[in-house]
Amino acid sequence: MYGLKTEAAFDSAHFLADYYGKCENLHGHRWRVVVYLQQEELQKESTMRDMVLDFGVFKKAVRDLAEELDHTFLVEDGTLQQATIVALESEGFSLTVLPFRTTAENLARYFGERLIEQGLPVSQVDMYETPNNCAIWMRG
Numbered sequence: 001m002y003g004l005k006t007e008a009a010f011d012s013a014h015f016l017a018d019y020y021g022k023c024e025n026l027h028g029h030r031w032r033v034v035v036y037l038q039q040e041e042l043q044k045e046s047t048m049r050d051m052v053l054d055f056g057v058f059k060k061a062v063r064d065l066a067e068e069l070d071h072t073f074l075v076e077d078g079t080l081q082q083a084t085i086v087a088l089e090s091e092g093f094s095l096t097v098l099p100f101r102t103t104a105e106n107l108a109r110y111f112g113e114r115l116i117e118q119g120l121p122v123s124q125v126d127m128y129e130t131p132n133n134c135a136i137w138m139r140g
């Protein structure tokens, strides 16, 4: 079994609806995402022979996804009034509306699933919302 690991970071605001604590309020994090690939055998042909995947391809895929979310406000669909969304967008703010609660656990799974869709053999994603707190998604 072989593995690769790379990481990226993005700055995004969020809040947790129906949460009784500080995270209910709008706040930001520097999210750090670490992605692990796992593959039984190395590739056999052409430029990626004896590699799990070219690091350039791997890093770009993770970085592109992080850039989609960078400097946006992550909003769970249905947790803000439509008028609020319209008002924020009319002020020029960038929102990323997601179909799940914007916990670190769900963001880790989101990265894992999006990268698997692109054909990457993702085995695990670590999503740090602070330097000490990290949620982990593992491919089931």
Ligand SMILES: [Zn+2]
Residues within 6 Å of the ligand: 014, 023, 027, 028, 029, 129
């Ligand atoms: Zn938070």
